[in-house]
Amino acid sequence: MNENTRGGTGAAAVDDPAGRPMVEVTDLHHSYGTGAAAVHALRGVSFTVPRGQLVALKGRSGSGKTTLLNLVGGLDTADRGRIVVDGTELAGLGENGLLELRRDRIGFIFQSFGLIPILTAAENVGVPMRLRRTDPKVREERVELLLALVGLAGQAAQRPGELSGGQQQRVAIARALANKPALLIADEPTGQLDAQTGLAVMELLRAVVRSEGVTALVATHDAQLLDLADRVLELGDGHLVGHV
Template sequence: MTLALRGEKLTRTFASAAGEVHACVDIDIEVAAGELVVVRGASGAGKTTLLNLLGGLDRPTSGKVWIGDVEATALDEDALAELRRERLGFVFQSFGLIPILSAAENVELPLRIVKTPPAEREERVAEALRLVGLADHAAQRPTELSGGQQQRVGIARAIAARPHVLIADEPTGQLDSRTAATVMDLISELVHSQGLAAIVSTHDPLLVQRADRVIELHDGRVTSVAGATASVAESAAVAETDAAAEPATVSEEPPHAPLTRAEAREQRRSAD
């Protein structure tokens, strides 16, 4: 297994008028090439903060991030920006397309920024639009496309630079359930056919089934990791969280799945 993205003991704390807000707390996470990881949790659980830390859009209060074999958290801003351009692709909930540009021109934009030669730009744009099923819509502007088509243009833009890692924050948040499922199927297909490592945040339970692995966040902490590719580090981190939440007890009842912190609190309230 080739790790494309790794976070170690990631913590992000924000100051507020009401005191410190712990958006992420001691999160260990790994994403391998060819793997689709979904981060799930309610609004405010810390999903966007975690993806921003992993994508180098924000810096952790403590902890480290590796993109491939490069420690991103050790880089200065210029080197980090270059690393993002070369190895990361981002997909946003709001699509982020420029209205006056055609689909092809939107996809081409990041390639222009890194001064990719014109002939290669043209080839990559055509390939990216073909992969997302929009080869016949290259000349259309965003207002002439449906919401699902606009998000597919966003995905094409993210993969045109041939990144190692795809980071998508609520990419289906503005889509109806049928279109959302189609977009997630597309991301899953690209991950497995192109060997991308992808991490996608969502609160939609219908989209979770497309994932190779699902990480549940609650109050900035990982409360569960499900899937055949769950890493040893992540499983150990969840076990430590559960152990800290509940004192050890001796029971003669049959073994069961460990409680999350939220379930433990609910059980205590019911007992009272």
């Protein structure tokens, strides 16, 4: 598989001392249902994601993008195949191990934002650190830094209902970065935003990958946003049908 970085789109991958990619997926299969009624969402998908890159997943609705993200993020279990995230094979983890992986090493960004309505922007960003029992002073400093990073230093006390869609997604990105994850997983993060706001959010994601030294795997159908990725993987009918 030729997975050369797209020309002119970003920095080289940041490898760990062992030279391992951030994500390794090998012969991944996943189905919903059984027998003749089974839907084969993924059929032998294999790829790697180098460290320090933003990799986009594209494909029509039903192509397997969300299923793939859920499997890589440890939210679901594959029928067959191998997934390694940041040097850890997911199949070897129990439920507690997967919980720790999601809490400490993976940040999730969703199309629906997923913010808690009664909490302020700052409180929403702080939630993952509260779950991790981070020292309050360290937590407050990290929240302040992250809100500044996403351009919302002045909106810390506002609740989600007082923010625009683009601002809410920025809060969600800051929250995903709270525990300094190695990997960001984003499922159609601009799906509820207009084209201009969506482009600004995707540019922010790319900037975050550079400044925070994280890796991002992002599902999107927007061709304009795909141009911002270091590489693009295309899914079709459960297969990896293209990569640039």
